[in-house]
Amino acid sequence: MNTTFLNMETKKLAERILNEHRLCDACLGRLFTHLNRGVKNIEKGRLLREELRRKKVSPENCWLCEGLTNEIDEFAEIVEEKLRDYEFSTFLVGSKIDEEINEREEKLCETFSLEHYESLKMEINREVGKIVSEKMGKQASFDHPDITVLLDTRFNHVDLQITPLYIYGRYIKKIRGIPQTKWPCRVCRGRGCRRCNFTGKMYETSVEEIISAEILKVTKAENESFHGCGREDIDALMLGRGRPFVLEVKNPQIRSIDLKELEKRINKYGEGRVEVNSLRFSNKEEVVRIKKAAFPKVYHAKVVAEKEVPEEKLKEVVHSLQGKTIKQLTPLRVAHRRSIKTRERKIYHCRILELNGKAFKLEIHTESGTYIKELISGDSGRTKPNLSEMLGIPCRVEELDVVAVEGE
Numbered sequence: 001m002n003t004t005f006l007n008m009e010t011k012k013l014a015e016r017i018l019n020e021h022r023l024c025d026a027c028l029g030r031l032f033t034h035l036n037r038g039v040k041n042i043e044k045g046r047l048l049r050e051e052l053r054r055k056k057v058s059p060e061n062c063w064l065c066e067g068l069t070n071e072i073d074e075f076a077e078i079v080e081e082k083l084r085d086y087e088f089s090t091f092l093v094g095s096k097i098d099e100e101i102n103e104r105e106e107k108l109c110e111t112f113s114l115e116h117y118e119s120l121k122m123e124i125n126r127e128v129g130k131i132v133s134e135k136m137g138k139q140a141s142f143d144h145p146d147i148t149v150l151l152d153t154r155f156n157h158v159d160l161q162i163t164p165l166y167i168y169g170r171y172i173k174k175i176r177g178i179p180q181t182k183w184p185c186r187v188c189r190g191r192g193c194r195r196c197n198f199t200g201k202m203y204e205t206s207v208e209e210i211i212s213a214e215i216l217k218v219t220k221a222e223n224e225s226f227h228g229c230g231r232e233d234i235d236a237l238m239l240g241r242g243r244p245f246v247l248e249v250k251n252p253q254i255r256s257i258d259l260k261e262l263e264k265r266i267n268k269y270g271e272g273r274v275e276v277n278s279l280r281f282s283n284k285e286e287v288v289r290i291k292k293a294a295f296p297k298v299y300h301a302k303v304v305a306e307k308e309v310p311e312e313k314l315k316e317v318v319h320s321l322q323g324k325t326i327k328q329l330t331p332l333r334v335a336h337r338r339s340i341k342t343r344e345r346k347i348y349h350c351r352i353l354e355l356n357g358k359a360f361k362l363e364i365h366t367e368s369g370t371y372i373k374e375l376i377s378g379d380s381g382r383t384k385p386n387l388s389e390m391l392g393i394p395c396r397v398e399e400l401d402v403v404a405v406e407g408e
């Protein structure tokens with residue numbers, strides 16, 4: 001081995017350090033990590049020590065690491081053991097080291113003005129990562145690893161942080177009466193009580209639960225979060241090409257899944273209730289994007305008026321609604337979960353699909369966030385202008401369907 005990188009200056013410095021402290025080869029080499037990076041720390045330490053004709057110090061007797069550098073293989077083993085339950089391709093090791101060791105290390109480097117040393121923590125992270133990578137055939141990665149390993153060297157304990165799996169798709173809701181997301185019982189907050197028939201929920205199921213049931217099975221995940229691009233009312237259908245969503249799958253044991261196959265399974269399970277399409281893998285950034293997105297919507301509203309509606313009058317009113325900006329004070333029915341304020345929303349298009357005495361059906365194309373039921377009823381004057389007032393006949397929405405979420 002070429003030892004020319006061990007110049008006089010280095011040797012003198014090493015001598016001074018070893019006169020003060022007993023160090024194992026790995027710890028000694030680490031202090032000179034910047035010299036010839038092709039040589040491993042432990043090897044560098046050995047060469048230095050032999051040049052200085054010093055006796056070998058076992059890690060157990062090392063003043064600095066107290067045996068830690070000897071445990072790297074063991075650490076790698078417990079990490080590997082823990083990782084074995086998961087399917088992944090990239091990982092990153094981080095570790096916790098006894099504070100006293102850190103303090104000794106800092107003090108030593110300060111005393112001898114060592115600026116280019118590698119910390120014990122870094123060495124353990126790197127070496128454990130290398131061993132695990134080779135043994136398991138996985139890649140260590142700083143950039144969005146699938147799993148972050150937290151190794152506590154004080155207690156030989158390993159925790160894993162599993163990066164969630166994000167799946168994007170669009171859903172179609174074919175039945176009325178189920179909410180978009182799980183809704184815990186208001187009385188017992190999920191524990192189960194008489195009010196909720198001991199289900200812990202306000203509704204038996206939801207779009208979220210129907211979509212996630214198969215996903216949780218396939219990924220062997222613990223839990224999930226549903227992120228929808230807005231939501232329709234519980235009693236409204238979501239038709240057309242569906243509404244965009246991202247499902248955040250938490251602690252998945254399986255990550256490489258066939259989304260085409262998954263789509264089939266979800267649609268079989270949800271048949272007649274909820275269907276999904278356009279599934280693809282996604283990420284955290286997309287959750288933010290679809291939560292913020294304000295896509296225009298097209299609705300079909302089945303309306304019932306208090307008395308028969310003259311066709312000409314309805315045509316006139318519907319025509320004049322087009323292009324109008326309406327003002328909506330937070331509707332009473334959502335006031336418990338929305339801040340009370342006036343929102344301005346634009347109606348792009350409006351047309352009559354059917355008219356039959358007191359009943360008629362409208363297609364309304366509006367800005368995101370328009371409250372359609374209130375646009376029709378007026379919500380006791382909280383929405384202005386509104387269809388009931390313009391017609392001079394009180395009307396209410398009997399059925400509401402979202403037929404398009406545009407802009408994706």
Ligand SMILES: [Zn+2]
Nearest residue numbers: 024027062065
């Ligand atoms: Zn040591």
Ligand SMILES: [Zn+2]
Nearest residue numbers: 185188193196
């Ligand atoms: Zn309950």
